[in-house]
Amino acid sequence: MKFGPILAWSRGRPQRYTLGPVLPILAALILGTATACSPTTPTASSPSTGPNPTITVPYEMPVTIAITGIPDDQTLALLDEQIARFEQENPDILVEVVKAPRTSSERHDAFAARLAEGDNTRDIYALDPIWLAEFEASGWLASLDEHAKQHGLILSDFFSSTLEANTISGRLIALPWAIDGGLLYYRQDLLQEYGYKPPRTWLDLQQTALDVKEKVGLPYGFVWQGVATDSLTCNTLESVWSYGGDVLDEDGNVAFDSPATRTALQQMVDWLALGVSPPDVTTFEEEATLAAFEAGDAPLMRNSYFAWTRLNGSDSPLAGRAGLAPLPASCLGGWSLALSPYSLHPEQAFRFMAFLVGHEQQLQVARLGVMPPALETVYRDPELLRELPFFRDLHVALAATHPRPQSPAYAGISEAIYTEVHKMLLGEQGVAATAENVQLRIEEILDDATSTGG
Numbered sequence: 058m059k060f061g062p063i064l065a066w067s068r069g070r071p072q073r074y075t076l077g078p079v080l081p082i083l084a085a086l087i088l089g090t091a092t093a094c095s096p097t098t099p100t101a102s103s104p105s106t107g108p109n110p111t112i113t114v115p116y117e118m119p120v121t122i123a124i125t126g127i128p129d130d131q132t133l134a135l136l137d138e139q140i141a142r143f144e145q146e147n148p149d150i151l152v153e154v155v156k157a158p159r160t161s162s163e164r165h166d167a168f169a170a171r172l173a174e175g176d177n178t179r180d181i182y183a184l185d186p187i188w189l190a191e192f193e194a195s196g197w198l199a200s201l202d203e204h205a206k207q208h209g210l211i212l213s214d215f216f217s218s219t220l221e222a223n224t225i226s227g228r229l230i231a232l233p234w235a236i237d238g239g240l241l242y243y244r245q246d247l248l249q250e251y252g253y254k255p256p257r258t259w260l261d262l263q264q265t266a267l268d269v270k271e272k273v274g275l276p277y278g279f280v281w282q283g284v285a286t287d288s289l290t291c292n293t294l295e296s297v298w299s300y301g302g303d304v305l306d307e308d309g310n311v312a313f314d315s316p317a318t319r320t321a322l323q324q325m326v327d328w329l330a331l332g333v334s335p336p337d338v339t340t341f342e343e344e345a346t347l348a349a350f351e352a353g354d355a356p357l358m359r360n361s362y363f364a365w366t367r368l369n370g371s372d373s374p375l376a377g378r379a380g381l382a383p384l385p386a387s388c389l390g391g392w393s394l395a396l397s398p399y400s401l402h403p404e405q406a407f408r409f410m411a412f413l414v415g416h417e418q419q420l421q422v423a424r425l426g427v428m429p430p431a432l433e434t435v436y437r438d439p440e441l442l443r444e445l446p447f448f449r450d451l452h453v454a455l456a457a458t459h460p461r462p463q464s465p466a467y468a469g470i471s472e473a474i475y476t477e478v479h480k481m482l483l484g485e486q487g488v489a490a491t492a493e494n495v496q497l498r499i500e501e502i503l504d505d506a507t508s509t510g511g
Contacts, residue, residue, distance in 0.1 A: 126183030
């Protein structure tokens with residue numbers, strides 16, 4: 058007789074319980090039953106009439122791996138379907154989804170605390186790429202190079218920017234799962250009516266915004282995120298990169314204060330001075346920016362992917378009237394899958410990670426509009442393009458993405474940028490002072506991190 062695993066159902070999928078002390082009890086019952094069925098008065102010389110009763114205990118049980126950090130309910134629902142399919146194809150593995158805090162900062166702090174304690178109850182973490190350098194420097198991420206090689210992952214199938222963000226010091230420390238970035242949204246109907254094409258440079262964008270704003274009588278031309286958060290850092294970097302500037306050079310030295318950066322910062326100031334963007338843009342985050350664009354107040358908008366789904370919803374006044382194009386440069390966002398160095402089942406965990414970034418699963422992500430998949434080859438899938446032709450434009454736009462600075466001190470670097478640039482946008486300091494202040498603050502941050510071993 059052979060006993061299989063005892064299962065309990067959780068969220069529609071079986072979760073394993075250990076048999077523990079159950080096996081000895083079952084064995085005793087079976088042996089007792091066999092004894093009760095034997096002759097009551099056997100003789101010592103009675104020959105054996107059959108095989109002795111035995112039980113076979115399974116020596117290998119399915120292992121359970123846990124993933125945490127799923128950002129929203131829609132992604133969770135999709136993941137639930139994919140887990141069910143994975144478990145069917147891999148009967149030796151069960152997957153649990155562990156609840157995590159909803160806000161980005163709370164997730165970061167919770168994950169850091171667990172990993173600092175050497176916690177082994179979570180195998181896979183869904184992380185924001187900007188956390189990877191910090192977590193890697195703390196020894197909280199397992200190297201994935203050998204795993205990727207053994208599973209035959211073709212890393213060149215991912216967007217190059219996501220692969221760059223997930224590789225530190227030549228080591229692959231996470232798998233790209235989803236990609237996002239700054240995207241240019243435009244009123245397709247208005248630009249066509251007045252003979253404009255989607256702008257490709259900042260100067261073209263500025264002129265288009267002003268012309269269409271005047272001809273249509275709109276209050277705004279171009280709306281973006283100017284509130285003092287990491288969103289403003291992204292908007293700033295997109296301008297700086299497009300003019301050839303950067304935060305750090307190839308050797309890791311601070312290079313923010315440069316002629317290219319000052320040109321980019323002056324451009325942002327000019328947008329407000331010339332009326333391309335309203336003064337209120339200094340209070341706009343992603344939702345407020347989308348609200349202004351969806352209300353018809355501006356022909357051009359910088360936002361991330363979530364806006365596309367909202368703009369094309371059945372209740373949107375702009376459904377079918379908004380277009381999507383690349384910005385001159387785009388700040389990379391998205392999600393990465395990282396393997397805990399404390400995982401008790403790293404091979405099985407990576408098998409699930411590789412499954413999630415496989416073509417079929419990434420194609421499903423694209424079709425459901427949950428988030429843009431990080432696997433670039435999906436954007437060339439003929440069936441997907443027939444169903445959702447806008448993926449051609451999205452592909453081009455996301456190809457312009459660039460990772461933010463890979464530094465364990467990224468949070469401090471971002472704060473230095475957005476606080477100083479915000480002061481500049483409010484008219485509290487000039488372009489030169491802003492570039493100088495950001496440069497000095499980042500130098501101090503990196504010096505402090507070096508002196509403390511961070």
